[in-house]
Amino acid sequence: xxxxxxxxxxxxxxxxAPVELKCNYSYSGSPELFWYVQYSRQRLQLLLxxxxxxxxxxxxxxxxxxxxxxxxxxxxxxxxxxxxxxCALPQSHDQKVTFGTGTKLQVIP
Amino acid sequence: EPEVTQTPSHQVTQMGQEVILRCVPISxxxxxxxxxxxxxxxxxxxxxxxxxxxxxxxxxxxDQFSVERPDGSNFTLKxxxxxxxxxxxxxCASNGLxxxxxxxxxxxxxxxxx
Numbered sequence: 005x006x007x008x009x010x011x012x013x014x015x016x017x018x019x020x021a022p023v024e025l026k027c028n029y030s031y032s033g034s035p036e037l038f039w040y041v042q043y044s045r046q047r048l049q050l051l052l053x054x055x056x057x058x059x060x061x062x063x064x065x066x067x068x069x070x071x072x073x074x075x076x077x078x079x080x081x082x083x084x085x086x087x088x089x090x091c092a093l094p095q096s097h098d099q100k101v102t103f104g105t106g107t108k109l110q111v112i113p
Numbered sequence: 114e115p116e117v118t119q120t121p122s123h124q125v126t127q128m129g130q131e132v133i134l135r136c137v138p139i140s141x142x143x144x145x146x147x148x149x150x151x152x153x154x155x156x157x158x159x160x161x162x163x164x165x166x167x168x169x170x171x172x173x174x175x176d177q178f179s180v181e182r183p184d185g186s187n188f189t190l191k192x193x194x195x196x197x198x199x200x201x202x203x204x205c206a207s208n209g210l211x212x213x214x215x216x217x218x219x220x221x222x223x224x225x226x227x
Binding site: 036038040046047048049050053090094095099100101102103104105106 | 144148154156157161169206211216218220
């Protein structure tokens with residue numbers, strides 16, 4: 005069965021420290037993974053998707069098929085990065101998306 | 114920039130009552146979704162809708178739930194007889210190309226069933 009795991013509910017880092025938000029998946033096929041972010045009192049919005057290979061707001065994520073991971077990284081955390089981050093995986097054969105449980109990133113000034 | 118809108122932002126209802134949650138997707142989008150998030154839990158897929166019919170639904174989406182696109186702009190989620198456990202944040206989303214593409218989310222409706 006398709007599954008997305010975000011093992012950390014809360015990640016606290018100091019401003020300027022590196023950040024890694026973990027996401028592991030189980031999927032039979034070639035996955036297309038997304039990271040969504042929800043800032044305080046705002047809607048869920050796309051942060052990045054693996055297929056675009058972009059860096060958004062300094063964040064990157066590399067799909068590692070060997071480790072079935074799609075960890076989100078940023079070399080230097082900023083206070084404005086504090087938010088909830090969700091890893092998401094669409095299914096291949098139908099219109100369903102599985103979300104991870106989310107990780108709350110708290111950047112300490 | 115166009116956005117998905119949802120009304121109401123908050124709804125309080127008595128157990129057993131019917132509620133209708135409304136969404137206006139982005140105008141040129143073709144795929145529509147409902148998700149829910151119980152407080153402190155993950156975002157859960159409920160249903161996807163395309164070409165005026167349900168294309169996928171989760172096990173949560175039982176006979177108490179229904180969706181409709183009554184006109185060219187609205188997309189509604191109806192819960193026929195609400196239960197306490199239906200209390201959650203309900204998010205609508207839409208996109209132009211299906212589940213493998215970026216989803217554009219509405220701000221959510223917080224439903225409280227008493």
